[in-house]
Amino acid sequence: MEQITTNFGFSSTAAEVIEGVDLSGKRATVTGGASGIGLETAKALSAVGAAVTLAVRQPAAARVVAEDIRVSTGLHVITSVVQKNSSYRGYLAMKITSIEAIPYTLPTVRPHKLAMATITDHTLVLVRIRDDEGREGLGEAAIIPHYGAETQHGICQVISENLAPNLVGQDPMALGALLTRMDQLIKRNSYAKGAIEMACVDLAAKAAGLPADALFGGRARDRIPVLWVLGTGDARKDTEEAEEKLAQGRHNLFLVKIGHGDPLADVARAVAVKRALGDKASIRVDVNQAWDETTATRAIAGLEAGGIDAVEQPLPGANIEGMRRLTERFTVTIMADEPIETIEDAFAFARISAADAFSLKVSKHGGLTNTRKVAAIAEAAGLSLFGGTMLESGVGTAASAQLFATLPTLSWGCQLFGPLLFKDDIAANRPEYRDFDLIVPNGPGFGVVVDEDKLAFYRRDAERRERRS
Numbered sequence: 001m002e003q004i005t006t007n008f009g010f011s012s013t014a015a016e017v018i019e020g021v022d023l024s025g026k027r028a029t030v031t032g033g034a035s036g037i038g039l040e041t042a043k044a045l046s047a048v049g050a051a052v053t054l055a056v057r058q059p060a061a062a063r064v065v066a067e068d069i070r071v072s073t074g075l076h077v078i079t080s081v082v083q084k085n086s087s088y089r090g091y092l093a094m095k096i097t098s099i100e101a102i103p104y105t106l107p108t109v110r111p112h113k114l115a116m117a118t119i120t121d122h123t124l125v126l127v128r129i130r131d132d133e134g135r136e137g138l139g140e141a142a143i144i145p146h147y148g149a150e151t152q153h154g155i156c157q158v159i160s161e162n163l164a165p166n167l168v169g170q171d172p173m174a175l176g177a178l179l180t181r182m183d184q185l186i187k188r189n190s191y192a193k194g195a196i197e198m199a200c201v202d203l204a205a206k207a208a209g210l211p212a213d214a215l216f217g218g219r220a221r222d223r224i225p226v227l228w229v230l231g232t233g234d235a236r237k238d239t240e241e242a243e244e245k246l247a248q249g250r251h252n253l254f255l256v257k258i259g260h261g262d263p264l265a266d267v268a269r270a271v272a273v274k275r276a277l278g279d280k281a282s283i284r285v286d287v288n289q290a291w292d293e294t295t296a297t298r299a300i301a302g303l304e305a306g307g308i309d310a311v312e313q314p315l316p317g318a319n320i321e322g323m324r325r326l327t328e329r330f331t332v333t334i335m336a337d338e339p340i341e342t343i344e345d346a347f348a349f350a351r352i353s354a355a356d357a358f359s360l361k362v363s364k365h366g367g368l369t370n371t372r373k374v375a376a377i378a379e380a381a382g383l384s385l386f387g388g389t390m391l392e393s394g395v396g397t398a399a400s401a402q403l404f405a406t407l408p409t410l411s412w413g414c415q416l417f418g419p420l421l422f423k424d425d426i427a428a429n430r431p432e433y434r435d436f437d438l439i440v441p442n443g444p445g446f447g448v449v450v451d452e453d454k455l456a457f458y459r460r461d462a463e464r465r466e467r468r469s
Ligand code: MUC
Pocket: 114, 144, 229, 231, 286, 288, 337, 388, 389, 390, 391, 415
């Protein structure tokens, strides 16, 4: 007897097409058809002479239905696809019911001076996504002024006007489809898309009862060495701050922010910090694209001679050839940051060895999935990795930490010190830092709970409220 197998594949229209075809002597198995398409197909096949078996999935709910079908149609019906007592109960699609973007700011413990801005009140966007079971996922975008192309209110607008209305009803577990859909809706806008994807990951992982890192292959480590960024703009203050962090057992990796002053004075400042701390600490610098190639060539020679371990983004992002020449010329690690946004950027740099290392940032790459892809390109090219930050609160820090924890190697540790730079946080459970490391939070999801009172106080929209306590 010839076997025909269909799995929802014959629609009732297809069933009409086979009307009149002689299927006598043929045996058909139609899977998944407790109702609708499968049942119609089974009936149609049976009507033209095939010996049909209808296999019904999700037997617990469908067993009664299956019996009804057997009695009313005379078809052979089985309910064996899902084993009784199996822990796998089949996947029922989740559904997004709402997406909310909330602009808020967090005050810093001291002014944080970068090449392009000084931060005292950091701008962030919290994304809350709910599903039809009443669960919630949290995502976040943090915005460093003049660093990228997106702004706090721009992100909120893109989410509420372009993305959210077209994502309600989608399955937050289907991350690939979600990212493709967002790319079809609007080009770039990686911070907005990244915050939405982050919230979907949290929601999906919570629904599965797993930490979010389990959706990305599981963690390779439970703690990550965490760096402190020295951004006072003054060598003496930077050194004092670093000594204090060392004594507290908080940090022994430091990144001096330079690029806002005279280049040689900047070099002298970073080298002075290194000299003061000696072998007790690793000192790196971040130039945030401030130098031209001639300046960078002179300055990096001084940094290398002064014992600095890495130089982050010395040149404007577009000067990829210049980055290649610096990487070739110096032994000190040249790290690329701002220009590595998409997987194509990562490939372009990796292909011509335009850096020794990449700084990964979840917002910059448009989410956790894409961050993992950028990391894979670096891994394939033999480049080392640093888990970067845009200064996220406890929410984005937990998400980034869980993703960074999945990477096979993370030679430069991470920069997830945002919650330590802020006076306060909207996360009720702030990340834990111990013995120079950030402890990777456990789930479910990112394992973060929002302090609603604090969020109400720090938000910058019409819902803002004074604090109760
Ligand atoms: C950067 O370029 O790495 C993040 C934290 C910080 O202090 O600076 C940044 C941005």
